[in-house]
Amino acid sequence: MALKRREEEPSGDKKKKKRVGFSAIDSGIEANECIKIFLVRSEEEVGASSHNTVDPVDLNQFFGEDGKIYGYKGLKINVWLSIISFHACAEITFETSVDGGKGITDLEPCLQKLFGESLLEMKEFLQSFSSECQYIRNVVSNGTVVLCKAGEEDDTGSTIEVIRMGLNNLPVGTLYSRLVPLVLLFVEGGRSVDITDPGWDIYFVVKKTSDQTGDTLIELLGFATVYRFYHYPDSTRLRISQILVLPPYQGQGHGRHLIESVNSIAISENLHDVTAEEPSDYLQHLRLCMDSLRLLTFSPVRTAVTSAAAHLQEVNPPKKASKAQLAPPAHLAEDVRDKLKIGRKQLLRCWEVLLYLSVDPKDSKSLESFRSWVSDRVRDEILGKDFGGKEKQLVEVPNDYNPEMSFVVFMSQDGSEGSGRGQEQDQEELLNKVVDEEMEEIAESAKRVSSLRETQEVLHILG
Numbered sequence: 001m002a003l004k005r006r007e008e009e010p011s012g013d014k015k016k017k018k019r020v021g022f023s024a025i026d027s028g029i030e031a032n033e034c035i036k037i038f039l040v041r042s043e044e045e046v047g048a049s050s051h052n053t054v055d056p057v058d059l060n061q062f063f064g065e066d067g068k069i070y071g072y073k074g075l076k077i078n079v080w081l082s083i084i085s086f087h088a089c090a091e092i093t094f095e096t097s098v099d100g101g102k103g104i105t106d107l108e109p110c111l112q113k114l115f116g117e118s119l120l121e122m123k124e125f126l127q128s129f130s131s132e133c134q135y136i137r138n139v140v141s142n143g144t145v146v147l148c149k150a151g152e153e154d155d156t157g158s159t160i161e162v163i164r165m166g167l168n169n170l171p172v173g174t175l176y177s178r179l180v181p182l183v184l185l186f187v188e189g190g191r192s193v194d195i196t197d198p199g200w201d202i203y204f205v206v207k208k209t210s211d212q213t214g215d216t217l218i219e220l221l222g223f224a225t226v227y228r229f230y231h232y233p234d235s236t237r238l239r240i241s242q243i244l245v246l247p248p249y250q251g252q253g254h255g256r257h258l259i260e261s262v263n264s265i266a267i268s269e270n271l272h273d274v275t276a277e278e279p280s281d282y283l284q285h286l287r288l289c290m291d292s293l294r295l296l297t298f299s300p301v302r303t304a305v306t307s308a309a310a311h312l313q314e315v316n317p318p319k320k321a322s323k324a325q326l327a328p329p330a331h332l333a334e335d336v337r338d339k340l341k342i343g344r345k346q347l348l349r350c351w352e353v354l355l356y357l358s359v360d361p362k363d364s365k366s367l368e369s370f371r372s373w374v375s376d377r378v379r380d381e382i383l384g385k386d387f388g389g390k391e392k393q394l395v396e397v398p399n400d401y402n403p404e405m406s407f408v409v410f411m412s413q414d415g416s417e418g419s420g421r422g423q424e425q426d427q428e429e430l431l432n433k434v435v436d437e438e439m440e441e442i443a444e445s446a447k448r449v450s451s452l453r454e455t456q457e458v459l460h461i462l463g
């Protein structure tokens, strides 16, 4: 780690500077404001600040309780992260450092907490580009190729492969420990998994290219850690714990390749199902699109959705009996889990999208029935049934993140007390807002699924 004071002062000025360092108590600087992270693939890119700056989730969490750094003026921390060896190097510069009432933050342990052993001194870091240029190739060479596709974006004859390996294996575990900083930086709430547990697998998505001498270069584009859970009585479930595509390669289908590979393992090994641990919104969106498209290729699903859509036309609002007919039949949920390894919860999410897609947008009666059905689901999810004499109430809470929508649900002890605003009318209005939001999301997902399906059909026709 290189530590530099910017523009060294002649020693005579130092005392004076200390005295004027902070006029008031040091208010500190947020880590997010002074740290820049660069992803680099060559020695030349180190120091060229125009290269690949990335936005981490939140750096403040690694720096003290309040996420602030104290005792520095003009502090800048540049961190170079090699996407060849996955080592890191930090360059720290500042004008002055003085205790302004809150101490001087020791930066090294904070950076160690984040980057661990992958943090190198600059000289060693620069050497790693040549000494470890084949690092990824050496680690993944013993893995099992689960998926192989021709690279699309260039004509170098590259291929995209997904390779599966057990994490409980020394070279793979070492590579994973170098990837953990990426998990901490880019996956919200991400943390390291226990590499000694044999239940963990890691799926690497890589790009393979041959150079002019015929030598193969392998670049790591992303990875997913997947846990094998026991499922009673004699099966196994796969849970995607962390999935990350490196920022420069996001949005190019590699997250999809990883998920497709996990799905294909679950099918080929006849496992119970595939789930994801605390998925981010975007991962939910991706899985929703992928699974809805897979469900559309399964004819029992198409038949059942068409029949459910016909029930939407019957009465508005749908009666209790016909509402039951809007849900996927139990035997279908079992078939879907068995054939596609899509669990019931995920099937229900996709089902709403598929049902919406089956409704003629001009058929207002069916749309109203559909909304009423979604509204019942939302009501059940938020308020549920009476809970031991306590009643749930929904209250709006202002929120900077999404000023339009923010609610809390709380219990009132006797069913009558609350915030004083828990009147039925208020509650109805709030529930309606939530339902509107859900309807918008379903409509958007349906639009995306429909356009992806059209593209797939065109590609199929073109052969």
Ligand SMILES: CC(=O)SCCNC(=O)CCNC(=O)[C@H](O)C(C)(C)COP(=O)(O)OP(=O)(O)OC[C@H]1O[C@@H](n2cnc3c(N)ncnc32)[C@H](O)[C@@H]1OP(=O)(O)O
Pocket (backbone or CB within 6 Å): 186, 187, 188, 240, 241, 242, 243, 244, 245, 246, 249, 250, 251, 252, 253, 254, 255, 256, 257, 276, 277, 278, 279, 280, 282, 283, 285, 286, 289, 290, 293, 448, 452
């Ligand atoms: C459990 C957890 O780990 S939660 C945390 C998840 N990870 C993170 O948040 C880390 C940061 N983010 C990432 O690493 C990535 O963005 C990931 C892993 C979430 C997604 O990977 P990406 O490579 O960016 O996504 P990818 O390009 O494969 O897929 C996205 C697109 O494919 C589309 N798509 C979905 N299915 C298909 C299909 N069958 N055919 C074609 N396209 C499809 C999606 O609709 C989406 O496009 P859109 O946004 O325009 O609607």
